[in-house]
Amino acid sequence: MASPNKKPMLLPALFTMKCPSCRKSSVFLNKSIFPLGKCLALKDECEVCGEKLKSESNNGGGINYALTMMLFFLNLLWYWPIFGLSYKDNSVFYYLATSTVVVVLLQPYLMRLSRMLYLYLYIGFGHSRRVSVED
Numbered sequence: 617m618a619s620p621n622k623k624p625m626l627l628p629a630l631f632t633m634k635c636p637s638c639r640k641s642s643v644f645l646n647k648s649i650f651p652l653g654k655c656l657a658l659k660d661e662c663e664v665c666g667e668k669l670k671s672e673s674n675n676g677g678g679i680n681y682a683l684t685m686m687l688f689f690l691n692l693l694w695y696w697p698i699f700g701l702s703y704k705d706n707s708v709f710y711y712l713a714t715s716t717v718v719v720v721l722l723q724p725y726l727m728r729l730s731r732m733l734y735l736y737l738y739i740g741f742g743h744s745r746r747v748s749v750e751d
């Protein structure tokens with residue numbers, strides 16, 4: 617599947633945090649989100665294609681907010697069938713608390729994903745001139 621001349625698929629590359637231009641090399645310094653303090657550290661440039669990855673305006677903050685809110689309500693999908701929701705008791709508040717915990721725990725990953733989405737919006741495939749691909 618991974619022939620060197622084939623264009624790697626967009627979504628797998630996005631979710632495995634690969635460079636938006638060549639989709640081969642990871643854009644983050646650390647593969648894991650730990651240590652948390654460095655979980656958003658980007659490489660200066662891609663080691664495969666040389667695409668510049670660091671940009672002053674790259675924070676993905678707005679995208680992160682949207683993803684966080686989306687996930688917050690997506691938690692309803694599993695919480696409702698398992699624990700049930702009713703306006704008659706405090707279950708709505710339990711849901712809100714649970715959902716908040718889930719969102720906070722996943723926050724490092726969401727922040728990385730937002731940063732990735734931001735990069736993918738601004739850098740198309742083959743953006744770097746060092747990439748040669750037969751399409």
Ligand SMILES: [Zn+2]
Nearest residue numbers: 635638662665
């Ligand atoms: Zn690259």
